[in-house]
Amino acid sequence: xxxxxxxxxxxxxxxxxxxxxxxxxxxxxxxxxxxxxxxxxxxxxxxxxxxxxxxxxxxxxxxxxxxxxxxxxxxxxxxxxxxxxxxxxxxxxxxxxxxxxxxxxxxxxxxxxxxxxxxxxxxxxxxxxxxxxxxxxxxxxxxxxxxxxxxxxxxxxxxxxxxxxxxxxxxxxxxxxxxxxxxxxxxxxxxxxxxxxxxxxxxxxxxxxxxxxxxxxxxxxxxxxxxxxxxxxxxxxxxxxxxxxxxxxxxxxxxxxxxxxxxxxxxxxxxxxxxxxxxxxxxxxxxxxxxxxxxxxxxxxxxxxxxxxxxxxxxxxxxxxxxxxxxxxxxxxxxxxxxxxxxxxxxxxxxxxxxxxxxxxxxxxxxxxxxxxxxxxxxxxxxxxxxxxxxxxxxxxxxxxxxxxxxxxxxxxxxxxxxxxxxxxxxxxxxxxxxxxxxxxxx
Amino acid sequence: xxxxxxxxxxxxxxxxxxxxxxxxxxxxxxxxxxxxxxxxxxxxxxxxxxxxxxxxxxxxxxxxxxxxxxxxxxxxxxxxxxxxxxxxxxxxxxxxxxxxxxxxxxxxxxxxxxxxxxxxxxxxxxxxxxxxxxxxxxxxxxxxxxxxxxxxxxxxxxxxxxxxxxxxxxxxxxxxxxxxxxxxxxxxxxxxxxxxxxxxxxxxxxxxxxxxxxxxxxxxxxxxxxxxxxxxxxxxxxxxxxxxxxxxxxxxxxxxxxxxxxxxxxxxxxxxxxxxxxxxxxxxxxxxxxxxxxxxxxxxxxxxxxxxxxxxxxxxxxxxxxxxxxxxxxxxxxxxxxxxxxxxxxxxxxxxxxxxxxxxxxxxxxxxxxxxxxxxxxxxxxxxxxxxxxxxxxxxxxxxxxxxxxxxxxxxxxxxxxxxxxxxxxxxxxxxxxxxxxxxxxxxxxxxxxxxxxxxxxxxxxxxxxxxxxxxxxxxxxxxxxxxxxxxxxxxxxxxxxxxxxxxxxxxxxxxxxxxxxxxxxxxxxxxxxxxxxxxxxxxxx
Numbered sequence: 001x002x003x004x005x006x007x008x009x010x011x012x013x014x015x016x017x018x019x020x021x022x023x024x025x026x027x028x029x030x031x032x033x034x035x036x037x038x039x040x041x042x043x044x045x046x047x048x049x050x051x052x053x054x055x056x057x058x059x060x061x062x063x064x065x066x067x068x069x070x071x072x073x074x075x076x077x078x079x080x081x082x083x084x085x086x087x088x089x090x091x092x093x094x095x096x097x098x099x100x101x102x103x104x105x106x107x108x109x110x111x112x113x114x115x116x117x118x119x120x121x122x123x124x125x126x127x128x129x130x131x132x133x134x135x136x137x138x139x140x141x142x143x144x145x146x147x148x149x150x151x152x153x154x155x156x157x158x159x160x161x162x163x164x165x166x167x168x169x170x171x172x173x174x175x176x177x178x179x180x181x182x183x184x185x186x187x188x189x190x191x192x193x194x195x196x197x198x199x200x201x202x203x204x205x206x207x208x209x210x211x212x213x214x215x216x217x218x219x220x221x222x223x224x225x226x227x228x229x230x231x232x233x234x235x236x237x238x239x240x241x242x243x244x245x246x247x248x249x250x251x252x253x254x255x256x257x258x259x260x261x262x263x264x265x266x267x268x269x270x271x272x273x274x275x276x277x278x279x280x281x282x283x284x285x286x287x288x289x290x291x292x293x294x295x296x297x298x299x300x301x302x303x304x305x306x307x308x309x310x311x312x313x314x315x316x317x318x319x320x321x322x323x324x325x326x327x328x329x330x331x332x333x334x335x336x337x338x339x340x341x342x343x344x345x346x347x348x349x350x351x352x353x354x355x356x357x358x359x360x361x362x363x364x365x366x367x368x369x370x371x372x373x374x375x376x377x378x379x380x381x382x383x384x385x386x387x388x389x390x391x392x393x394x395x396x397x398x399x400x401x402x403x404x405x406x407x408x409x410x411x412x413x414x415x416x417x418x419x420x421x422x423x424x425x426x427x428x429x430x431x432x433x434x435x436x437x438x439x440x441x442x443x
Numbered sequence: 444x445x446x447x448x449x450x451x452x453x454x455x456x457x458x459x460x461x462x463x464x465x466x467x468x469x470x471x472x473x474x475x476x477x478x479x480x481x482x483x484x485x486x487x488x489x490x491x492x493x494x495x496x497x498x499x500x501x502x503x504x505x506x507x508x509x510x511x512x513x514x515x516x517x518x519x520x521x522x523x524x525x526x527x528x529x530x531x532x533x534x535x536x537x538x539x540x541x542x543x544x545x546x547x548x549x550x551x552x553x554x555x556x557x558x559x560x561x562x563x564x565x566x567x568x569x570x571x572x573x574x575x576x577x578x579x580x581x582x583x584x585x586x587x588x589x590x591x592x593x594x595x596x597x598x599x600x601x602x603x604x605x606x607x608x609x610x611x612x613x614x615x616x617x618x619x620x621x622x623x624x625x626x627x628x629x630x631x632x633x634x635x636x637x638x639x640x641x642x643x644x645x646x647x648x649x650x651x652x653x654x655x656x657x658x659x660x661x662x663x664x665x666x667x668x669x670x671x672x673x674x675x676x677x678x679x680x681x682x683x684x685x686x687x688x689x690x691x692x693x694x695x696x697x698x699x700x701x702x703x704x705x706x707x708x709x710x711x712x713x714x715x716x717x718x719x720x721x722x723x724x725x726x727x728x729x730x731x732x733x734x735x736x737x738x739x740x741x742x743x744x745x746x747x748x749x750x751x752x753x754x755x756x757x758x759x760x761x762x763x764x765x766x767x768x769x770x771x772x773x774x775x776x777x778x779x780x781x782x783x784x785x786x787x788x789x790x791x792x793x794x795x796x797x798x799x800x801x802x803x804x805x806x807x808x809x810x811x812x813x814x815x816x817x818x819x820x821x822x823x824x825x826x827x828x829x830x831x832x833x834x835x836x837x838x839x840x841x842x843x844x845x846x847x848x849x850x851x852x853x854x855x856x857x858x859x860x861x862x863x864x865x866x867x868x869x870x871x872x873x874x875x876x877x878x879x880x881x882x883x884x885x886x887x888x889x890x891x892x893x894x895x896x897x898x899x900x901x902x903x904x905x906x907x908x909x910x911x912x913x914x915x916x917x918x919x920x921x922x923x924x925x926x927x928x929x930x931x932x933x934x935x936x937x938x939x940x941x942x943x944x945x946x947x948x949x950x951x952x953x954x955x956x957x958x959x960x961x962x963x964x965x966x967x968x969x970x971x972x973x974x975x976x977x978x979x980x981x982x983x984x985x
Contacts, residue, residue, distance in 0.1 A: 021475075052470060052471040053471065103471065104471065104473055106471070108479040109473055109477065110479070111476045113497070113500075117495075117497035117500055118490070118493035118494055119566050120569055127611070170610065170612070170614065170975045173610055174562070174565055180611075228613055228976065229976070233974060243530060245534060247537060265535075329530060330530075331529050331531075332530075351839065353533045354529075355536075356535060
């Protein structure tokens, strides 16, 4: 490899290929299961995971977990109960490791650029070690009413420490940011999940199942401080794109805030000339992470017809509408572009400046009918075609939302300096509404 | 129940431990890049040269970009600003706060310049750890001194590492007079070792002399920015170093002032240190095209290129007046002799015949290459006017045409939109004359200083002056001052803020900056840098 670099070194644009550093994982694993009369169950695991990505002394991380379950419905005193066919309570605690970050970050690296020069490109940090997430979970599983109603409940708390994070390199340095394990910082997610299901009808000719789930989650970063000085870190990300907003960032990863909290200048209405007024200093402006999720599905079979439906939604978060900031804004009139009706109706004049602000934050709450399918099961047709069925299926049939953009399920990458962003909408491909007809069969 | 029974009663006691034998030592192989140890053992002097080239190419970005050192030196001064034009150029207010002197420690350009200058600092220092030759070491130390000069001037302090330092530990920081002494001692030490036959693209002895002159001239300002001093011994150093360059006979003045900046400026006799760009060659190109795009209107080269410019940067009317303007250059015609040719506005071959652009200050109606009046995107005449909205937010129907434009680097029309071939001028010969003149005037030799200034003016085709003050603190734009002469010669060359501070007028009000605060004499240390290195101390007032 040296020779390939040295031979090419003096050419202006050398032939260039890049192979990632090798990345290897090696694990040792042990498990202990104890089961007392199917009433008390205990599981313990211990694993040692080694990754080539970490520094020489920190390649291995040790990750124990323990889980206990009490199946109350198997107790003698429950034998006579007619209500529950299954009732169990669970508790678990465990630590998991994460090594998902670029290989090679622990080593100083020099790279031959295609520019006849070979700078150091990676700062290197031999102290890098596994990121750890300690989580505990309390839960219950239950089935009652003659196996017709079933469900579970879980409360969880996950706390990530030794966070692998690209923090400010100490200048002078080859890069402005480099990977460290943040020593005191915690990224905490707490929440609960409920799942409920019922078999409403279960007859030869008719079956009807209904399923519902709900999840609630809360995220926060604490002790988010620089390892060298203990000063609070504040990492801005979430690029706002478009003419007149170059370099504007809408989100921040900051201490005691949810990850990617909005950090925007306040919108203060319009002045007498119809120009928008934007405050001078950015402020924390809301959470782009949904707080609750709802899912609903049902399936109804009438003889050979099957009808199924799937719907869901997310609630409690804000979307930044970058399309409204930059594409459909009022000043687009001057360039002959279509503009947003809301901007037109706002009394804003075409001379009004373009700027990112809290004006373009919108509630993202939505509920979507994701899929409806009706299927008719014909059965075998002739000698060769088996299990023939015909179906009509519709996807994305309707969305209930007040969000004015194309789709409140935002998946646009607006990361900055490789820090991820969340819930910033910018000229996405609209989610298509599709209706399809078809046949299924086997031969 | 006895413990024994408990174990007997386990329905399904189960115990399993699975272990894999060690198959790998988990060594990480980089494949396409080299480790520090590999570089040390594999690279000879040619390889050290690759590290040095890296440091050279680092200069291009921070010294070329319109949002880099240029912005911090020019948009903060009376030479330049970027008004917001309706839906254009708000950019979260970053440009307006620079001209209004209301920035803070979160300003993106303040951070980016700090990091990019320190990248030069790092890569140059790194060369020293890999067995450089004497000449290579001197060149590397020159590049480091260059970055430290800008860091000290802009931020009042700089971090410096020894080669091979642990990058996870914070380096020491040098401040004010200490920092100046370090840079001066470095430059003095390497002067004999810099290869004498290095041209302006490489660190050369004259480039070191110019940088030393700048340090000596600025030393008393760095020590006390609110009330700069000019030590006689320092001024004597400036004069001696400058005279070495002048008497060497290596440099002379170009026939046309704008030849220093054109795509053909590779052979200008004024270049002492520059950054080379090659037309059509993307490798190491610093993106000089931004220097004309940032100011030219979108319609400056229609229909050949309907996005000829970005319609942003302008100068202020009062600065334009410091040329002692009694009449504007004639619109599209022969050279007139009434005005200082450095104000431009004349036919310039290679630009005017292609797009109509006349390098220098662009005032009033603009014409295309055929002499036809250009319109802006709203259909109004593209006629640049001096006045800008007081809050730097243009909202009227004239929002595309306010502000006098400045095209110092004539566009490289051979590769418009591609890599442009104008070299970036970092240090020019004329600056040497002006610095010597200043040092003479600051030590009482006013006549000698005036003679040098007149030598320059004569070479430029401007009328000679009969008297000259250093500065008029009551009128920053007084045409009859050395500060104004520096402006006329070096406008939009990334040293105006430094000059205004040294002449003691940086905090004076000027157009669109009605008031100021002494803290603005030094930029804040970016919050990110402050969080990473406990040895950096935030500058007073931030």
